Amino acid sequence: xxxxxxxxxxxxxxxxxxxxxxxxxxxxxxxxxxxxxxxxxxxxxxxxxxxxxxxxxxxxxxxxxxxxxxxxxxxxxxxxxxxxxxxxxxxxxxxxxxxxxxxxxxxxxxxxxxxxxxxxxxxxxxxxxxxxxxxxxxxxxxxxxxxxxxxxxxxxxxxxxxxxxxxxxxxxxxxxxxxxxxxxxxxxxxxxxxxxxxxxxxxxxxxxxxxxxxxxxxxxxxxxxxxxxxxxxxxxxxxxxxxxxxxxxx
Numbered sequence: 001x002x003x004x005x006x007x008x009x010x011x012x013x014x015x016x017x018x019x020x021x022x023x024x025x026x027x028x029x030x031x032x033x034x035x036x037x038x039x040x041x042x043x044x045x046x047x048x049x050x051x052x053x054x055x056x057x058x059x060x061x062x063x064x065x066x067x068x069x070x071x072x073x074x075x076x077x078x079x080x081x082x083x084x085x086x087x088x089x090x091x092x093x094x095x096x097x098x099x100x101x102x103x104x105x106x107x108x109x110x111x112x113x114x115x116x117x118x119x120x121x122x123x124x125x126x127x128x129x130x131x132x133x134x135x136x137x138x139x140x141x142x143x144x145x146x147x148x149x150x151x152x153x154x155x156x157x158x159x160x161x162x163x164x165x166x167x168x169x170x171x172x173x174x175x176x177x178x179x180x181x182x183x184x185x186x187x188x189x190x191x192x193x194x195x196x197x198x199x200x201x202x203x204x205x206x207x208x209x210x211x212x213x214x215x216x217x218x219x220x221x222x223x224x225x226x227x228x229x230x231x232x233x234x235x236x237x238x239x240x241x242x243x244x245x246x247x248x249x250x
Contacts, residue, residue, distance in 0.1 A: 007044070016049070019064065033057070033076050037064030043072075050075045054112070055094040063100065075112065087124060099136070117164070119237065131159025135182070137230070139167040150176040163198070165228060172207075183228055185213050199227070 004022040006012055012030040019038030024030065028042055031049030042048065046068055049060040055077025062068070063082035070088050077094035080102060087106030096110055099118035104110070110128045117136035122128070126140050129148035134140075146160040158177035162168070166180050169188040180186060180196040187203025187210070196202050201210040213227035224232070231249045234242040 013049075025070070031060075031076065033059045035059055035061045037062060037066065037082065039065040040067070042068045043070040045071045047073045052076055052094050058095070069106075078112070081118070093130075105142070114159075129157075129159065129176075131157050132162070133159055134162045135164035135166070137165050138162050139229075141168060141170045141188075143171045144168050145173045147173065148176050165230065167229065183213060185216070185227065 002021050004018040004024065006024040007026040009026045010024045010028045012024060013032035015032035016030045017035045019036060019040070021039045022036050024042045025044035027044055028046040031051060034049035040062055048062070050073055052075050055075065058077040060074055060076050061079045063080050063084060065082055066080065066084035068086050072086050072088065072090040074092045075094040078092055078096040080098045081100035083101040086104045087108070089106060090104050090108050092110040093112030095113045096116065098116035101119045102116060103121045105122050105124035105126060107124055108122050108126045111130045113130045114128055114132045114134070116134045117138070119136060120134055120138045122140050123142045125143050127145045129146045131148055132146045148157045148159050150156055150158050160174045160176065161179040163180060163182040165183040168174065168180070168186040171188055172186050172190040172192065174180065175191070175193045178192055178195055180192070181198035183199040184196045185201045186192055186196065186207065187201065189205065190203050190207040191205035192202060192207040199213045201213055201216065202208060203210050214225050216226045218224050218226045218232070230245045
């Protein structure tokens, strides 16, 4: 295991803990209360462990084999599993706890105090409000907003809950306190103000029930059901997980 490779212009606190084979790009700042797992690449102009009293002194922990692209800012007090990948200019505030293989697209904003599962995918320009709770294998597409204030501005926060295997299409808004059930699909440009049942499709403003997800067909001429999506979409997932999905639906 080799020592970290730190660009001469980077500012890395002697108290920061960097694993082997970590690379740090030019003009990046890493504060003292930061742990970075081995094999991680941090591009230029990033800031890790941005100090805040709201973190209650907790460290920023980045798991192994992660990639943090340029101009991204991570506050102190969050914990990310192995295989984190970001786009550019990502902001993540304090007390976010995420599992392994999270992908955060360019210009995403995670407002902190959130729980995020394994293999979650945020495309670009996604806003995740405080106290959001997101399950495993969730897809959130560009310009989606998860809100939390039922009567803004106020001190009341009702976080959104997104269960496993949910897909939320482009430019949708999920309103405070809403739960989107396992395997559901939220159509593009939707405003979701009520809970969404598992394995259903909702759409519109306000969003209304359209059909069960099993009614949606793949537009590839096969006439097969598009959902559950894990029956046919496997790119980026480990072989053992894909094998389990294939067995589940065989």
